[in-house]
Amino acid sequence: xxxxKKHRIFAIIASLFVLGAxxxxxxxxxxxxxxxxxxVWIYYAAFVSVVVYGMFWLYYAVRKLHxxxxxxxxxxxxxxxxxxxxxxxxxGLLRKDARIWSNDQYVVYHEPAxxxxxxxxxxxxxxxxxxxxxxxxxCEISDPDKIEYYFDERRDFIREEADWTFDGDSWHTTxxxxxxxxEQYRRQNPMDSSLWSxxxxxxxxxxxxxxxxxxxxxxxxxxxxxYIDLREVKLEGKEGEEEYTLEGRAFLKKGDxxxxxxxxxxxxxxxxxxxxxxxxxxxxxxxAVKHDIIRVVAxxxxxxxxxxxxxxxxxxxx
Numbered sequence: 001x002x003x004x005k006k007h008r009i010f011a012i013i014a015s016l017f018v019l020g021a022x023x024x025x026x027x028x029x030x031x032x033x034x035x036x037x038x039x040v041w042i043y044y045a046a047f048v049s050v051v052v053y054g055m056f057w058l059y060y061a062v063r064k065l066h067x068x069x070x071x072x073x074x075x076x077x078x079x080x081x082x083x084x085x086x087x088x089x090x091x092g093l094l095r096k097d098a099r100i101w102s103n104d105q106y107v108v109y110h111e112p113a114x115x116x117x118x119x120x121x122x123x124x125x126x127x128x129x130x131x132x133x134x135x136x137x138x139c140e141i142s143d144p145d146k147i148e149y150y151f152d153e154r155r156d157f158i159r160e161e162a163d164w165t166f167d168g169d170s171w172h173t174t175x176x177x178x179x180x181x182x183e184q185y186r187r188q189n190p191m192d193s194s195l196w197s198x199x200x201x202x203x204x205x206x207x208x209x210x211x212x213x214x215x216x217x218x219x220x221x222x223x224x225x226x227y228i229d230l231r232e233v234k235l236e237g238k239e240g241e242e243e244y245t246l247e248g249r250a251f252l253k254k255g256d257x258x259x260x261x262x263x264x265x266x267x268x269x270x271x272x273x274x275x276x277x278x279x280x281x282x283x284x285x286x287x288a289v290k291h292d293i294i295r296v297v298a299x300x301x302x303x304x305x306x307x308x309x310x311x312x313x314x315x316x317x318x
Contacts, residue, residue, distance in 0.1 A: 034129055119141070148161045228243065
């Protein structure tokens with residue numbers, strides 16, 4: 001009677017933990033956590049309680065057999081269990097996410113990937129006892145020595161300040177993300193829109209003309225490195241250079257703001273920077289807000305000299 005009573009107690013405990021685990025699976029399907037990852041502990045408890053109950057039930061079933069046979073029967077599931085536990089542990093399925101930063105409103109976890117792949121830094125927003133998953137912020141193999149996050153809702157950015165150490169070297173990184181969707185600011189410092197840099201490219205499939213543009217904007221000055229690749233272009237006579245590189249400074253055009261259009265005909269504001277030296281004229285018409293489009297306009301003589309169109313639209317290199 002005492003064994004049956006313990007059997008019922010283990011069955012109730014295991015059933016409660018399994019029910020709790022199932023509720024967590026149903027309620028947290030979007031990748032969210034319970035606060036402090038309590039859902040992970042519930043999964044662990046459900047797993048352990050079911051194993052304990054199964055072993056207790058198996059022992060009860062074979063208790064009247066010979067002791068040697070009883071040991072063999074009990075050892076088989078133990079070895080199977082150890083095999084699965086070691087297998088799960090080797091690919092990181094039994095590891096909890098590492099909490100690397102938190103405040104009263106947000107928490108950031110470093111979620112491990114399989115084997116040696118980099119894991120993701122993931123932002124969660126705290127809503128009562130639930131930590132709701134927002135989006136991924138970055139990807140790293142190891143945790144930083146120190147990391148801080150600063151949120152600016154008005155200007156829609158998250159600033160990440162991190163200290164790192166690897167193989168005796170130490171360094172500091174500052175990274176900006178959009179607060180609305182977690183995308184990284186790749187070219188612009190949202191704390192100072194007058195300072196930004198970026199890489200852009202343009203490729204014409206019909207002529208095989210390839211152009212690359214690197215720019216750095218410091219307030220009213222656009223420093224550029226303009227590379228023109230004509231090696232695959234079929235030119236009549238094929239005389240002269242097959243590659244050109246232009247470098248210089250273009251200056252912001254004064255006057256009223258101007259607009260341009262993208263390929264779909266949508267208008268957007270532009271900042272125009274003009275370069276006019278050594279007989280070359282180039283106007284860099286930059287999308288004023290996101291800086292994700294640059295249209296380079298050349299006069300007829302400059303276009304003929306370098307075998308480029310008088311107007312070329314450049315898109316970002318990612």
